[in-house]
Amino acid sequence: MSDNKSDKAMANNQIQFLLNDTLTTLSGIDPNTTILQYLRQHQHKSGTKEGCASGDCGACTVVVAEAVAGKLRYKSLNACISLLPSLHGKQLITVEDLQDGECLHPVQQAMVDFHGSQCGFCTPGFIMSLFALHKNFPEPSKHQTLEALAGNLCRCTGYRAIVDAAAAAKNHGADQFDRNAEQTIATLNSITKDAMAQLSQGAEQAFSPLSLSQLSQIMLDNPQARLVAGGTDIVLEITQMHKKLGTIVYVGNVPELQKFEEHDDKFVIGAALPYSEFTPHLAAHYPEFGDMIERIGSLQIRNQGTLGGNIGNASPIGDTPPVLIALDAKLNLRCGDEVRQIPLQDYFVDYKVTSQQTSEFIESIEVPKPASKAQQLKVYKISKRFDDDISAVLAAFNLTIENDVITDARVAFGGMAGIPARAAQCEQALNGQPFTQATIDAAKAKLGNDFTPMSDVRASKDYRMTVAQNLLQKAFIEISQPQTNTGVVQYA
Template structure:
């Protein structure tokens, strides 16, 4: 049944919205429609964290708190969730323990960045009352201050550990009951003029909508596509939000492979992937910030078809497959065949990515993944390299190498692979492989790196992979960041 409204809790108040432009961001809604102006706009591009809010979902028998960037999240994504802003943290006339710690440790800085820092710390402490320093740094990596510093904030985070129950814990049963009352099994529609958003609640509804609206734009986390609204001042026309389709949120692990629903946010599946492919997991933890990973999805990272998206080179090296759906038919293709040219894919009209299939590691295999960017966190890659090798008796039995940032698409280094396959795993073979990269790629210069830098780095990363595999005790990386 079609419903022409979305519903969510704004703190403890049930909100029903209809007749509102579905291109409205949560930030615009808060500041323009509710008078809640504590959430700030800094960049409107997901970079600074000034707009950080927290959404709360009931999942796995408990409430899960997620920080996200309100500037690049559209209203349809709120359906069925609780939205908390900095105004909601105070309990009567008492500051929330996270706020109090920020005051006590002089972590409260200007009015632009502080609300965002508070909300990131709040989400961190709700999910993990005793965070390690590394977890605190991870939670704050998407909150930027351009003038003061972070030490006092990190001290405040540490002081707020184990602060005991707050009003959200005391209201937990009521919140769960209120969220349960919001119907999540209907097709939702939000529209104003020619701006229409659909939010299907099943795979069949999504499939039908895609057939009925072949020019509609799919939106998952919105961390790429919403920048068209906030940075390019475009309207998206008809959009189909896929975050409420259970089949696109599935996660399955078998002996042979992982199957990941295309709309599963990064932060939901990274721990499972990291236990099997440690370096892939570490790299995903460097995608944007925690706010971005709480929203952004693997389907969006692939569907955006950017040559500098981080996961496609790794997925190509792992020989991952895409499960594409069109009408009532599915087809499985190699992810390599999805990218055909700059921002062009082999996806047909009305087709979409349902899931991504990632094979598990073979015996004697090594996966090396390197992300090269100017900043460690919250930065886009200049070059991303992924090497997947099987080495037996010092001979390369199988090799798949792929790069991002080196061509108009994420691309395999076929010539380089040819120099290595069946060859002894030696420095001489590696040098031939490094040379062959010049035939594989003609990189370009842009704001992130020059063509020459990219080529030198690509070659050096192959050398680095060789050293790390042959002499694992040699330290080739930066060992301490903070």
């Protein structure tokens, strides 16, 4: 690749970010350090709490601001599963930073006024989620408020007082972050954007490439490197299994992996674009897919998590692969200058085994747009809780029905096998058949040939098979009697 040498020469062995309003340069720190560890152990800022260290409770919520098109974009995220290298070029805001002189921030004051600080331990996390909410939506709706708080668990009292505080803080006017925005954006933009950031300590090293060519070259030079996008999956290896990742390549600063393109016939979604940034566009064409993505983890998780990570972790219970397989999505896999395109279903080979080659990575995902009004997509997520829970079964039915005949059926499931997979015999029983109960009964029976599910903590094998068959029945009822449609609200 032509610019490899210069790309390499421009690597700085440091990362830079704003810690509130202080330009901070870090070097010689273990890149496996989470933002939470950094705040508490290095900065001795103990306002940000550790509850679970696995992205589940929200006690560690911080806000990260990025300069995008001359404005600041604020995102809540879980500091416990975010690595330091991901901060390069961003502003990190913690609960200690909200007070303005002697005055509490309006969201803090509202929490006091409405008795929203209950146990106290999780209050900083709630405050930071509310802070991000109000930065993005000065007058948030109830839905936006509940979505913002769903990743902050309260086990003591309940959410009413906190929701009341959220409503009371609306339209609070400019705060110190707005007043300083121009300066903040200038500083973030001045952080050496043309030099690749690096952080290393001993054998542990992290690269944060700033272009596709830098990323490709690093992957060629370091075939064993571990890609980190949102980190919401891979960082659990550090926090839960106490492992080190070795060579880390953070892909969140590569613009080509952050793109979202809408073409006449398809969307092209960069592998490292977080869910919260592309879901509204996808939902406009596939509302049930959009509804399902809103149930992936919490807002903090969706502000970080990506399609590249959901596919790349090759989990049999990742939520998007079955839907993307049913939609016949394609993967663009890059190695050096070479890009090959494969159907997503061919990526998954066996449990946690993929067809991705050494030094290769997912650059983007292509999702076809609906071909006609006759195409119906039905998506069902079965989990014990509505928010922030992993699926026991994920079903996706992509059916084209013309003149009461199924002219095309693509059916895929998660949680039914060691990989997300199509139900080939079920599809065969549907294709070319009249859209009737008899056809559905035949197709349901074929699911027993397609899958031999396993029993685990989430569900027994019998439950999984029964629910898979019932979901096909549900799709039939909802398509043939649209008034019965209850959306994706499903519990195990």
